[in-house]
Amino acid sequence: MVIKKQLILFIFSFFAINASEKPNIIYILADDLGYGDLGCYGQEIIKTPNIDKLASEGMKFTQHYAGSTVCGPSRSVMLTGRHTGHTYLRGNGFLKMRPDPLDMIFPRALQKVGYHTATIGKSGLACNSDDGSFPATKGFDSFFGFTAHYRAHWYFPNYLWKNGKKQNYPNNTLHDGDKYSSDLVMDETLNFLDKQKDGPFFLHVAFQIPHASLRAKEEWKAKYRPILKEKLLPPKEHGHYSYEREPKTTFAAMVSYMDHNVGLIIAKLKELGLDKNTLVMFSSDNGAMQEGGHKRSSFNSNADLRGGKRDLYEGGVRVPTIAWWPGKIKAGTTTDHLSGFWDISPTMRELAGAEAQADTDGISLLPTLFAKGTQEKHDYLYWEFHEEGGKRAVRQGKWKLIHLGIGKKLKPRIELYDLSNDPHEKNNLAKTHPDRVSELSQIFKKAHVKSIKPEFQFAEELNQKQLAKRLHGNKKSH
Structure with missing residues (x-):
């Protein structure tokens, strides 16, 4: 045990991270983005220049796997560092993580070594809780967004939560309104970064996009109409998901808008002079969806992998993943290292100099990210799904x-x-x-x-x- 601890300390120092200037960390998670929905993973129609640039300036993973094939358990795996054979949340439903010390998540460990921790967007702590104060009890200093996953199906919510207080949007009707939730998430994200100049911070940005409902701003839909030339579907009443008469156009617009928001985050880091000391990771919580009027075949969203969301075939669990850190991660690199969401907790803990996790199923990815040392490999990857x-x-x-x-x-x-x-x-x-x-x-x-x-x-x-x-x-x- 003593030798193992000494080895961890040696590896950490080997990566030349200044202990007096801990790195900032941003982990961005798309919702239901397929392996083939990005240009850098082969997408030919939808334009994603900002994320593609992240890949060209950083590292692209070709065999990185989500924690599950739907959002609730997948996000739980990422936060707890335990695969679905061991997590408490193993499916969607009316469940949430248990109070500490049960279902401990890695941001709590980062808090203990001086990090300001925040999650903005769709909370991964519960499937359908309406407790806006819950993120604070689990290890996040700041929270803005959705606590209930089903409410994140709508882009014009009646309300969102901010640090335990309800933010009401009286002109929103779930399907339409004057406050587009993805705009609100981005405003909060950029405001958060403006206040974190002294760091260190951990920020988990959990986009709704491109999960159904299909809803996009007109300016982004207009970019794809000349390309897709989609015939309008007949008018229809909204169901649970918002009804969209231009599903292909809207889906493409949503992905490009999400890409635009990733670009805004990177631009803000550069503006604040934080880009050289910030690891940014981007991924998706599971494979491509087929809901709310969207068809995976419309854009080859699963990149010819079999299946999609709710499948344990490759299309359901293999996800696009990129790591970016100028000067630390070699630009233009690709790795086929076999990895998964349960690796995120040990990776972030080691990077931050936090306490190692005793019960993790994951392995730190730092040797792969920095091309130094020997990367330990998984004997196997495991998933279980109960639908x-x-x-x-x-x-x-x-x-x-x-x-x-x-x-x-x-x-x-x-x-x-x-x-x-x-x-x-x-x-x-x-x-x-x-x-x-x-x-x-x-x-x-x-x-x-x-x-x-x-x-x-x-x-x-x-x-x-x-x-x-x-x-x-x-x-x-x-």
Whole structure:
């Protein structure tokens, strides 16, 4: 243990980070942005020049994975440093993280070493809480935005929360109004940066965009009408999501507007002279959505990866990820290092000189980011998801095993893919590689800890009597 601590201290000093001037950290998270929605990841129609420039001036990850395939558990994984086999929040619903010391998040550790911590946008602490003071109790000094994920479906909210106080917008009707939530989020973000000149700070900017509802400002939609030449859909009443007569035009406009906002953040850092001492990371909480009138096929949003949001195929969990820090991260680099959201907590803690996390499933990415030292690698990556019949997946090296239909049934559908030869997951090798299936299935047993919430339990946990009978019968047949 002493040797390990000394090694951590040596690695930290090796990166030449001045202890008297701790780096600022900005972690930007898009909502439902697909692997193929950015120009630097192959998008040919939607323009994202600012994020593309981040990639050209920094590092692009090609095998970075979200914590889950929907927002609630994915964000929990990122904040807690634990994958969905260990987190309390393993799905969407009317849940929120438990009070400290349960479900500890890494911003709390950063607070303890002098960081001002803030989250602006869509809170990752709860799915559908309406407690505006909750972020402060979990480790954020400042908060502005949505505490309830379902309210973040609308871009003209009746109210948002700011440091425990409700900010009302009486002219907003959820679907329309005079206060566009993404504008409000950006105003707060830029104002926050103006007040943090002395640092150090950690800022988590959690965009709504491009999650449905589809809503964009007219000036951004106008840029795409001549390109897409989209025929207007007939008028219709709004449902849960806002009805949009130009879904393709609006989706493209939203992504470009989000890209514009990333550009504003970078410009503000440069204006304040903070760019040389700030790590900026950009990612998405899960794969491409297909909601509110948007179709993934409209822009090849999943970049030919199979599936999207709510799938454990690559299109549902592999996400675009970029790291930028002028002078620290080599410009124009690409990494295929296998990593995921549970790596963010140990990475940020080490970068900030904060206490290491004892119960993390993650590994610090600093050796990869700074191209110094030896990057420790994951033995495997693991996900479980409890909607659509229940599913779980593990990736180990080039192999990926998926179990489907495990929520109530004791016999799942099994799929095995060799991602080195079949990145699109078209050729199921489960029948021809039974030994590999058996080997990877053992990982499920050690990666999964039974949840205290019945809705996040699998068939073998809910149906112990049936399982025992089935196993006993199998023994007799042999």
